[in-house]
Amino acid sequence: MTTAKKNALFGLFASVQLALFLLFLLASTSIIGTIVPQNNPFDFYVERYGFKTARFFQLLDIPDMYNSWWFLGLLTLFAINLIVCSIERIPLVIRLIRRDVLAVTPEQLTKFPLNSEQHLAEEAPAAAERVRVLLKKHGWRAQEKSTDSGWMFGAEKGKWSRFGLYVVHSSILVILAGALLGSSAVAHKVFRDPLFAFKGSVMLPEGEQTDHVYARKGGERLDLGFALHCDDFAIEYYDNGMPKTYRSKVTVLERGAPVQTTEIEVNKPLTYKGITFYQSSYQPYQDYQAILKKKDGSAETAARITVANQIDWPEGGASYGIINRERQGEVTRQLKIWFTDGQGEPSVFWMHADQEAAIERPSGTYLLTIRQRYATGLQATKDPGVDLVYGGCLLMLAGLYIAFFLSHRRIYVLVQPEERGCRLLFAGDANKNRVGFEKHFLQLISKLDNEIK
């Protein structure tokens, strides 16, 4: 590649036009994935859009467009654009902030955006001292030099704010780096370790344990290196029937020995050894766990039971069964129970699932609890890039604040002796929020005026 060509390429990537064009392309192409449903099987698209369109979609990876080669390519170009832009412009900014604040001539001062000239009756040295005190009082750490024509004071504030823009740009790169580090595709292809970063899930029945989960994409088996046991899953409801809590009680086991027992709820995940488990779904089974005891505590039994099956409990002298149930979807809310202790008419009654019911019988009081059996659906995620992403987000907010709300301000005062008294020249400029700075500038001058009067 010749230097000229290299420069042309560098120039292209350093250009803001390219940035604008890429922002436009990213914004407009992103719309596609919000209209065409994502990540469905090929047949879905054939049925919905016809075979030809579906093939066309497949060709362009539209069904998974945010991971497609062209969308990732756009993001890559965007990242290169950001990097090259910054490489080109940061040296200019460094030069700008390292510049000697006093390296201006009195003539240049008269061309500053903010300018004000005054003539005082006071002698120049006294006026200079006044200016020195005033600037210091208002937080301007002025440097000064004497020139042939008098004293020059120069002070600047917020010069570092010129980096704000680049803080925002690098924050985007940090976020993208974090996203790469946490991507399962990168874990596969670059690190050759599927366990480095993954998103998986597992459906774990109550009372069972697992030492692996399955990748959400591709279904690959991922070994956790420890085991997770589901002690219990429960749904709580509000009075109006809306779900209030989905809760899994789980125990982590290392080589078969329990390490910790925790409850996982939506918004309350469990993190263990870098892997985070989230409550994401559940599966109700159509069989039940029954716990029956005599109230006096003399006997207790537990049984797995299904609808329309009679269970006998000879030790407690009782027989019972479920004869009907009221369900919401697949979740059982109430059960109709048939119960006898062999004396008198059997009891038939409705009871709530998961709640203890007391049954008064000639032979004593029995306590019965019937719980539906569930499997809890847990999502398991390992994302080593999250901290980087969060760091990038913080950096972005800080950068935006610096870039938009802080400015580089300079203020100069020239004190020139005259035949009678002296001439004061105020000059100032700010790279942002000129209106606000002008107010401050004029205030400073009026303070000096007041002092003199």
Added chain:
Amino acid sequence: MDSSQLFGIAMIAYLLATAFYLGLFLFKIERFGLIGMLLALAGICAQTAAIGLRWYESYRMGVGHAPLTNMYESLVFFAWCTACFYLALEYRFKTRIMGAFVMPCVAIAMAYASFADRMDSKINPLIPALQSNWLIAHVATCFIGYAAFAVAGALGLMYLLKQRAENKPQQNNRSLTAALPPLPVLDDLTYKTIVFGFMWLSAGIITGAIWANEAWGTYWSWDPKETWSIITWFLYALTLHARFTREWRGRRIAWLAMLGFVAVFFTYFGVNFLLSGLHSYGSA
């Protein structure tokens, strides 16, 4: 008195404020502007009390949560943010006439929340996905941003109207928009409002990402709501770059401010009503 009555009072106050601000714009009667401002202020007071009361009522029902959890509540909050943002702007820049363009948005949002069939104004308990401390941070940051973008869109419209009137020398048109702030002021205000909104939108997207990671184990899943929020972000980023580096001013920025608001509107409404996704609880 319960919160729905107070919301009703706020809505009426905003409608009247709209009428007076429009009166100021059309008939140039200064006193109308003052009345409009006072009515808007009264509306904000009533609405603030109503939001607080609704919050309190939810605790009395035993399902306590901030009133930011469905379309009705978010629309009410949007109206509140926009009204507050506008009055702050009016106070700072001393131009009442902008109310004729912003207050209608507030009044329409409140009226739509109160009367549309699809709005459910009942206080419902929180589903498990919404039970998080991030709820307030996420919704508040987003809606402060939306409010600023609504105002920026209105400023863009004012700019275009005034510019058109100035280009056509007919006296009639001219007198109507003559009272609007000068074009450079409108341009500067539009830009500043966009910057303000952009900060909050960024914060809203970030808080949303953190929350999503807490609840679902992924901070970004290209769900339609997420995607449209980033589209909106790209659009405003483009606007800011065009202004900073390509010196776009005036008409083009005004158009972009309006286009940006269309994207905000779609992110907020369109996604909930037209597309399906993780944010579907916002659709009622």
